[in-house]
Amino acid sequence: MKEALVNHQPPRRASHVAARLAVRIAALALLLALTPLLVTAPATTHAAGCTSTADCLSQMTLDEKIGQMTQVANTYLTTPADIKTYFIGSLLSGGGGGPNGAGGTASQWADMVDNFQSYALQTRLGIPMLYGVDAVHGHNNVSGAVIFPHNIGMGATRNTALEQQAAQVTRDEVLGTGIDWTFAPCVCVPRDDRWGRTYEGFGEDPALVSSMGVAAIKGFQGAGLGPNTIMATAKHYIGDGGTAWGTGSSGYQIDQGNAQISEAVLRAIHLPPYQSAVANSVASIMVSYSSWNGVKDHGNQYLITTVLKGELGFQGIVVSDWAGVNQINSNYTIAVRTAINAGIDMVMVPDNYKTFISTLKSEVNAGNVPIARIDDAVTRILNAKFALGLFANPYTDRSYTAQVGSAAHRAVARQAVRESLVLLKNNGVLPLAKTGTYKIVVGGSHADNLGYQMGGWSISWQGGSGATTTGGTTFWQALQAAKPASVTLQNVGTRTKGNYSGDVGIVVIGETPYAEGKGDSSTLAVSSANAAQVTDICSRTTKCVVILMSGRPLIINSQLSTAGAFVAAWLPGTEGAGITDVLFGDYGFAGKLPVSWPSAVSQQPINSGDGKTPLFPFGAGITPF
Structure with a gap:
């Protein structure tokens, strides 16, 4: 990663649009001075080769479209130049994926992300990339960032205004590193505390989870996506908190397991937070590693396309979890075909991106994945990029960088701790x-x-x-x-x-x-x-x-x-x-x-209304002393 920090550094506080526009203005001024009859305005103030989702889509080759659907972990890039070569639409930093491994300061992160972005802007159409990160309790990968209580603690506060404020603080710290997409909030409804992801949920009650999830989305996205917001992600769709002990995969006991529940239970317990998230314009939804009655969610067309995109009317990006597509089938070609046809728009590959790209291209050319499905996915991705203002401002706004870890931000987290x-x-x-x-x-x-x-x-x-x-x-x-x-x-x-x-x-x-x-x-x-x-x-x-x-x-x-x-x-x-x-x-x-x-x-599992007598019931807590 050291090489990525050295070369091709973009302006620290300017967009590539501003830089190219300045050149054009200077050239125009020279023309005006030398030849008054040659007065012409710049053809466009847009530096990219396309000016809208429809315009971009109409010009894109299949390679460019598939590139947009590809998300690669920064640590797996063979070279940053591959962003340009393969038209990579998104990068992410997984846990520990900082500028030099785990940690790194906000400025170092911003330099890293801006450097990667510079390669995306060198592509034929100059389409900027999205950069994602798991900022799940603050910008928790960055050294010096404010770390909030995990969601189970935020759920204990019952304070939606505070949750929204916490997400706003996180948003500003994420913006300070040039990142525009967080894989949060987790709107799982944990029903078995033995699950290792229990703390990622706001609680066992779908109404509590829904209200806190909406608050987080509003904090991340504001009144609507723009240059001063980041994309939120409701995850993990669906039923990840309802899996049965002993059904886990990847060597786990319950994580990535099988939710052996009826559709009525799925809809009553696990769907409401997504209904609320979609109703509040969440920009993306991440699919769960888990299965529903034996079928991996990543390959479940009914859940992703019929229910989420159809019934709920979700218009944003459906993204896979880290290598989640690989779990659908041991035959990678079948896994990719199934995932994309099920309705996944962007694949968090995150490693063998060249294989993914060639596989999906072959599947499209063979007629196994309709081009209409590809165009739908790319439309959703481009819509987000235009909404975020990335075409005009692709680089880090460094005015946010200095706010990372500020006293004002820490005061919000301190309040969250005491109320939790x-x-x-x-x-x-x-x-x-x-x-x-x-x-x-x-x-x-x-x-x-x-x-x-x-x-x-x-x-x-x-x-x-x-x-x-x-x-x-x-x-x-x-x-x-x-x-x-x-x-x-x-x-x-x-x-x-x-x-x-x-x-x-x-x-x-x-x-x-x-x-x-x-x-x-x-x-x-x-x-x-x-x-x-x-x-x-x-x-x-x-x-x-x-x-x-x-x-x-x-x-x-x-x-x-x-x-x-x-x-x-x-x-x-x-x-x-x-x-x-x-x-x-x-x-x-x-x-x-x-x-x-x-x-x-x-x-276990023990939840309110199941007839079991807990040591302390849901909602218990002595106040004030």
């Missing part, structure tokens, strides 16, 4: 006193670990441990800043067996980061190390608070009994001060459970 916290138990322990002299003992695996606090999809795909990004605040750092002067602190970390005591113990435990199927869990158990940390600290302090940072409910019966107060903090992100805001009573607890909390893993 759910107080499950409080025996007079909270709020902590602001007056008087007392000692707080802090410990646990998650008390001072920013990577753990952020969870998966943070800088890298699976997340990490420690200071994996800049600008964030761990719980321990926040506590040191927030404590009253008369309060003393002792951080015992994970060495909780020692000889110490305190008036208040705060134990911060949780899941270590994971993403997707790697987080599938058959036990939902608190780790033995975490269990010991709770026992150790609570037995050495007079009052004890347990804070759980997790992507879903865990089986907490023992820890709940031990603690005087218990807080579900989800995966809060970079702004740990949102927790101390509430602990000391500056704000009250406001969060409500977005999922049913099981008393045993054997209750």
